[in-house]
Amino acid sequence: MGARGLMQIMQGTFTDICRWLDEEGKTTFDDMFDPETNIRYGCYYLGRLSREFNGDPIKMASAYHAGANNVKYWMMNHSEDGHTLTIDTIPTDDTRYYARKVYEAYAIYFQHFYPDAH
16 A cells, blocks of 8 residues: 555655654655654654544554544544544444454553553
């Protein structure tokens, strides 16, 4: 689909991140093949998504995969309250699959590193 590097950054996302980081003209989309740059950009983007979606791992994973605007649209049009997004209410198969896999990995990580959290 055109995504590059370890964090699978798309061209449009790269352009947005460059603008947010004030790095336009300082890096190119080809720099997404550099692991350090790619991970920095991907982690920055995940941080933005975390703030935008209040750390909700399903919304974050869905937005990382399909875009934040799609997630907002799905919340408004596919949830009863206009704010909730569950794996089952994600209307596209590929994003639903991706969000489920990320959430399963997140649950394992959380259980392993925070066993006493409830």
